[in-house]
Amino acid sequence: MAHQKNQYVKLYSATTMGVDGFIVEVEVDIQNGLPKFDISGLADSTIREAKERVRSAIVNSGYDFPLGRIVVNLAPADLPKEGTHFDIVIALGILLSSGQIPILEDLCDITSFVMAGELALDGSVRKVKGILPMAEKAVKEGFQHIVIPDGNLPEAQLVQSIMQFPVQSLQQLIEFVQNKDKVDFSSMNIAIDSLSDYEYCFSEVIGQHHTKKGIVIACSGGHNVIMVGSPGTGKSMLAKRASTILPPLSYDELLEVRKIRSVAGQFQELEILHSTRPFRSPHHTITVSGLVGGQSPPKPGEITLAHNGILFLDELTEFSRKTLEVLRQPLEDGKVVIVRGKYSIQFPAQFMLISAMNPCPCGYYGSKKKQCGCKEWERKRYINKISGPLLDRFDLQLEVSEVDVEEFNTTQQEQTSDELKQQVIRAREYQLNRQGKLNHSLNSKELEKHLRMDFQTEAFIKHVYNQMGLSMRGYHKLLRVARTIADLEGNDAVLTKHIAEALTYRAVEKYM
Missing domain, CATH: 3.30.230.10 (Ribosomal Protein S5; domain 2)
Structure with missing residues (x-):
């Protein structure tokens, strides 16, 4: 030739x-x-x-x-x-x-x-x-x-x-x-499919009204949440349904999520235009690189795959302490930076963290149905697997109690995921119109600006701060949650009742 x-x-x-x-x-x-x-x-x-x-x-x-x-x-x-x-x-x-x-x-x-x-x-x-x-x-x-x-x-x-x-x-x-x-080139007009039919629905969860409200608050303000309760109380059930009440992905958010899937080699054609948010639930045996990313060449980890969605860590105390501690910086910064020699690679990691754990090694401390056989020092050691700095990253701490048999026979209609989603969307709209971001992301100065508390409420929060010996981080967490509760009610100002309700979402501290 x-x-x-x-x-x-x-x-x-x-x-x-x-x-x-x-x-x-x-x-x-x-x-x-x-x-x-x-x-x-x-x-x-x-x-x-x-x-x-x-x-x-x-x-x-x-x-x-x-x-x-x-x-x-x-x-x-x-x-x-x-x-x-x-x-x-x-x-x-x-x-x-x-x-x-x-x-x-x-x-x-x-x-x-x-x-x-x-x-x-x-x-x-x-x-x-x-x-x-x-x-x-x-x-x-x-x-x-x-x-x-x-x-x-x-x-x-x-x-x-x-x-x-x-x-x-x-x-x-x-x-x-x-x-x-x-040649005829290919192109496509984008039409995002907002799915309304989910595999799970909140109406399937009987009772647990206080915990459900906590999940709605968390989804409304983008707050991280930890649930504590005995086996079989519905912690995993509630976590899986949290993604069904989050607002659909915008086009820009969808593109970010699909880019991550593309780089990870996990792109699914069937879900290409579905606007449902990611829900990732890694096993407790996951490695540090599997959770936050790494390897060579660097690949996105579970926290990046959960970007714009939910990362659910079930049996939190079963994860290695080293694995859990690496979560602290991404939770603060919303990104992961992996350094390889002269180069640094950045992966996005803006996610809502939901965790679940038992109150003790046997799981039945505080249970009405089964007696706990753990010694006090065993319970303390078990809970203390979660460091104070990591626990500080959770704005809401929910106690998931056992459901009484009478609640199964009630004729009260449980709210559906679609109904709760509308509440979440309205609360988020209030926040974005007021401050351009969700309450979870407010720094201390921004938070003080948008609380709009009256004299009575300010006196009450000062009393709470002194009586409970709150740290500054704990103080600001409480106010962020109260701000979100007020937004769910469509209230411009944070009132005493909102502070009082926010105080009920601090369940883990009683086990410490």
Whole structure:
């Protein structure tokens, strides 16, 4: 096969760091000399292994792998790069540089495309991680088209203002380059599906009205909550239903959640436009890196997968203390920063933490139905597995009591998740209109500004502060919860009754 003279080629791909995309220039140059294939530009082992995949894919697609010194450079050189998604652009660059695909003047706009996809040895194209943030970055950098694996099309379509061309094979990509003026690109109008049918509903929970109100308060103000109670009292049942009363994701929030799933390789086509918030419930044996993220290359952990949703830690005292302690900073900052050598990678982690635990090792301390067999020192040691600084991160502490049999026979209608969700949405609207953020996120100065307490209420809270010996953190937690209770009632000012109710959500302290 006669080929044109080798020439320099520059194409574009992308990579990810954390949940952000970065454009990468892929330069290909073939020179005379002993056969050699080098890839430079801070590429990791998965990219260096691309040499064999690309070689086989080119040959099995009916083309020649050129003899000579092949140099592929991924720029910028100081940006760490990992993944198999550079395969198709490297293969195309080699075919263009070796003259097996002619570079015609009317094809020069191929450089206006971003391309990503993994090659199988037979030349077929496999789906890859991180397409969504790559497509989003391509739009920001002014690219109008993106070439992606066919299997990644649903997530790429979430990004508006860019046309997608899905390919199933290297041969299809080559045909596209030669005839792209005849190609119908894919695009989609986004219509978010707000699901109203949930697997769980609060109406299924009999009784527990005080605890339910606490969950509604927590969801309204974005407060972290811990539940304490004997086995079988409904702690897990209540936690699973908390996600059903949160407001639906906005488009921007949905895009953030789907970007995280895309980078983690957990993108589900069926849930692409569902606006329900994430609910993550890791097992207590989870490692630190599994919870907060890590490994090499760094991957998002459970707290990032719970971003814009709920992280539920059941049997909290069964988690290792080391694992629990790493939660403190993300709960404060709303993000996770992982340092690898000279580079730091940031993952978002703005979530609502719901935890559940037994009051003692046997689980029946304070139970009316079964006697506790634990000694006092055993109970203290059990509760003290949770450090004071971590316990301080919970604005609400709920005691989940056993339900009396009479409550099962009551004719009282329990409120549904949809009814409670409307209360939560209204309370959040009050907060966002007043201060632009949820009450949980208010600092001390902002909190004081928006309390609007009268003289009687101020005197009452000072009395509570002195009598209970509250820390400043505990004092501000109490006021944030009271502010949310007032918002649920549509009340502009925090009243004495709101402070008094907030005091009832401090259950764990009686076990300390």
